Amino acid sequence: MNIYIPPEYEVVRDGSRCIECRVCERQCANEVHKYDGDLKMMISDSTKCVNCHRCVCLCPTHALKIVKSEDTYRQNSNWGAQTMNEVYRQANSGGVLLSSMGNPNDYPVYFNKILVNASQVTNPSIDPLREPMETQVFLGKKEVEIKRDISGRIVDTLSPQLSLKMPVMFSAMSYGSISYNAHEALARAAEELGIYYNTGEGGLHKDFYKYGKNTIVQVASGRFGVHAQYLEAAAAIEIKMGQGAKPGIGGHLPGMKISDDVSRTRMIPKGVDAISPAPHHDIYSIEDLRQLIYTLKEATDYKKPIIVKVAAVHNVAAIASGIARSGADIIAIDGFRGGSGATPTRIRDNVGIPIELALAQVDERLRQEGIRENVSIVVAGSIHSSADVVKAIALGADACYIGTAALLALGCHLCRSCHTGKCNWGIATQRPDLVKRLNPDIGYKRLVNLLTAWNHEIQEMMGGMGINSIEALRSNRLMLRGVGLNETELRILGIHHAGESM
Amino acid sequence: MKRIYVKENRCLGCRLCEWECMYANSGLDAMFKLKGKQGEILPRIRVEDNPEDIHFAVNCRHCKQAICVKSCIAGALSKTDEGMVVIDKNKCVGCFTCVLVCPYGAIMPAADGKAAQKCMLCTDNDRGEPNCVKYCPNGAIVFEEGDL
Numbered sequence: 001m002n003i004y005i006p007p008e009y010e011v012v013r014d015g016s017r018c019i020e021c022r023v024c025e026r027q028c029a030n031e032v033h034k035y036d037g038d039l040k041m042m043i044s045d046s047t048k049c050v051n052c053h054r055c056v057c058l059c060p061t062h063a064l065k066i067v068k069s070e071d072t073y074r075q076n077s078n079w080g081a082q083t084m085n086e087v088y089r090q091a092n093s094g095g096v097l098l099s100s101m102g103n104p105n106d107y108p109v110y111f112n113k114i115l116v117n118a119s120q121v122t123n124p125s126i127d128p129l130r131e132p133m134e135t136q137v138f139l140g141k142k143e144v145e146i147k148r149d150i151s152g153r154i155v156d157t158l159s160p161q162l163s164l165k166m167p168v169m170f171s172a173m174s175y176g177s178i179s180y181n182a183h184e185a186l187a188r189a190a191e192e193l194g195i196y197y198n199t200g201e202g203g204l205h206k207d208f209y210k211y212g213k214n215t216i217v218q219v220a221s222g223r224f225g226v227h228a229q230y231l232e233a234a235a236a237i238e239i240k241m242g243q244g245a246k247p248g249i250g251g252h253l254p255g256m257k258i259s260d261d262v263s264r265t266r267m268i269p270k271g272v273d274a275i276s277p278a279p280h281h282d283i284y285s286i287e288d289l290r291q292l293i294y295t296l297k298e299a300t301d302y303k304k305p306i307i308v309k310v311a312a313v314h315n316v317a318a319i320a321s322g323i324a325r326s327g328a329d330i331i332a333i334d335g336f337r338g339g340s341g342a343t344p345t346r347i348r349d350n351v352g353i354p355i356e357l358a359l360a361q362v363d364e365r366l367r368q369e370g371i372r373e374n375v376s377i378v379v380a381g382s383i384h385s386s387a388d389v390v391k392a393i394a395l396g397a398d399a400c401y402i403g404t405a406a407l408l409a410l411g412c413h414l415c416r417s418c419h420t421g422k423c424n425w426g427i428a429t430q431r432p433d434l435v436k437r438l439n440p441d442i443g444y445k446r447l448v449n450l451l452t453a454w455n456h457e458i459q460e461m462m463g464g465m466g467i468n469s470i471e472a473l474r475s476n477r478l479m480l481r482g483v484g485l486n487e488t489e490l491r492i493l494g495i496h497h498a499g500e501s502m
Numbered sequence: 503m504k505r506i507y508v509k510e511n512r513c514l515g516c517r518l519c520e521w522e523c524m525y526a527n528s529g530l531d532a533m534f535k536l537k538g539k540q541g542e543i544l545p546r547i548r549v550e551d552n553p554e555d556i557h558f559a560v561n562c563r564h565c566k567q568a569i570c571v572k573s574c575i576a577g578a579l580s581k582t583d584e585g586m587v588v589i590d591k592n593k594c595v596g597c598f599t600c601v602l603v604c605p606y607g608a609i610m611p612a613a614d615g616k617a618a619q620k621c622m623l624c625t626d627n628d629r630g631e632p633n634c635v636k637y638c639p640n641g642a643i644v645f646e647e648g649d650l
Contacts, residue, residue, distance in 0.1 A: 016534070016537070017534040017537070018534075018537070019521070019533070019534060019536045019537045019539075019540075020537075020540070021517065021518070021520075021521045022517070023516050023517060023518055023521070026514075026515060026516050026517065027514070027516055057639075058516065058518065058639055060518055060521055060522065060525075060533050060637070061532075061533045061534035061536075063534065432555060433514075433555045436511070436512065436514060436555075436640070437514055437640060439512050439640045439641045439642070441641060442640070442641050
């Protein structure tokens with residue numbers, strides 16, 4: 001018998017404001033709200049509520065709010081309510097707990113313990129509204145030595161590069177995990193912003209080939225939707241070895257999300273679970289990885305940079321060193337806060353390391369080994385704001401991937417129920433009536449707005465430091481100071497504590 | 503002339519437009535005061551649905567050859583110079599011929615039953631711009647230049 005689990009959140013309706021327009025009822029895919037003909041009023045069933053705020057946002061009279069339930073178990077600092085509920089759920093179902101989006105638990109956010117420098121008196125700051133401020137970056141292997149031919153002319157040996165108008169890209173979110181409309185919004189925004197979006201491992205829908213020059217296509221362990229035209233269409237190819245939300249395990253897209261279009265795009269049967277194996281079955285060493293990298297390079301005529309994406313794990317620096325020697329052009333590192341459309345809860349909440357520490361260590365290691373210019377570094381896993389972008393670059397990144405922030409711009413309220421496939425905001429769903437709720441005409445503008453704002457803020461912060469080119473900020477850790485960090489943390493981050501001078 | 507158009511592929515059928523229309527034409531200063539007024543005020547835009555998840559908000563198309571204007575026995579319906587079909591409530595005798603002839607079902611008896619009502623693009627209230635367009639959560643209702 002199942003034990004009843006009380007809802008964590010309650011829908012509270014202000015009866016004096018509710019006009020019974022029933023918009024909440026029509027907009028809730030979880031069927032929380034209902035007009036009761038007997039009582040002649042709206043009623044709500046909080047047990048079904050996932051707290052996505054769709055009804056709250058659309059209620060025209062603001063009659064709704066969602067509050068944390070006061071129904072508690074007996075206070076216990078050791079066995080919290082959520083922990084107990086998870087035990088009940090597993091005892092009810094016998095199943096592995098599933099979660100979505102990134103690790104929400106109370107681990108340190110190092111970005112919030114790092115402060116940025118600014119110029120005062122002796123070194124001039126720069127006003128980005130009056131003077132040029134360069135945020136364009138190029139990702140790819142850089143030549144350290146200049147080669148000349150017999151007549152002394154410089155030989156162009158530069159590897160293929162990705163050119164970004166600002167150091168931010170949309171991270172990999174597959175078609176399947178997110179909707180067609182969400183992909184369209186990302187693709188159009190990337191095109192307008194002069195950056196890139198990433199298909200994730202779900203293949204590239206035929207309608208989106210036209211955005212190819214702003215598209216990074218992914219080759220993951222499931223190889224979904226990978227074929228010659230797919231590789232050819234893209235600006236770069238990403239080999240996904242790992243994902244921050246679930247290091248060490250593969251992916252699992254539930255069959256109900258495999259619609260006709262998703263099935264065609266992924267080249268798998270409709271309605272059948274899409275399972276990505278934990279490892280690539282042809283990669284068990286750096287040498288194997290090198291083979292895949294060169295296979296992909298060969299297939300695309302050496303015209304496209306190859307990205308290798310790994311999750312931030314304990315020995316990430318050594319792994320990155322191997323990748324930098326394997327022929328990859330770009331390394332993407334995804335921290336333990338990175339998002340996901342569906343992940344076993346225990347993995348999401350307990351595996352991996354913070355991106356700030358991983359990034360600092362990878363940059364440091366590659367510099368020590370003299371191979372930093374072999375690759376560009378892109379970091380992901382909870383880049384919350386332009387300030388995080390600035391801090392990441394000062395810690396050694398070339399650019400950042402944003403996933404969650406982009407979804408928030410599209411309306412996501414982090415209810416973390418993507419795996420149910422009933423996203424009320426039309427993002428993490430394939431149900432046509434729900435997908436419709438995300439109008440890509442509106443969505444892409446919101447993404448463009450967000451990153452345009454971030455770019456202004458990045459320029460302001462750079463100007464404040466007296467830096468007018470994002471290149472000059474990269475690995476410029478003297479621009480960073482830690483607050484409330486211990487000696488070990490400061491050593492790993494390679495920064496001084498606030499109050500210490502050069 | 504600028505008309506209201508509905509993009510069927512964007513309309514969610516949430517019916518916020520109906521309520522925003524009622525509010526705009528209610529003279530009330532807060533939307534929640536519509537509470538209990540269902541039936542006293544009727545929307546001039548209506549969402550048509552079918553079970554296959556097709557939704558479409560319909561209001562007056564302001565037809566070039568407006569059959570309602572031709573049918574009006576009291577001269578209450580007329581076209582402005584721009585082409586908007588307007589109704590003069592004071593002239594309307596409530597015969598509802600216009601309601602019968604409108605091919606879109608976009609004219610309806612007002613709640614008091616004494617006269618017909620129709621969308622006048624929020625020019626007859628204090629909004630200045632169509633309220634349904636402003637508050638459509640999915641950009642499905644637009645107000646733009648176009649031919650019928």
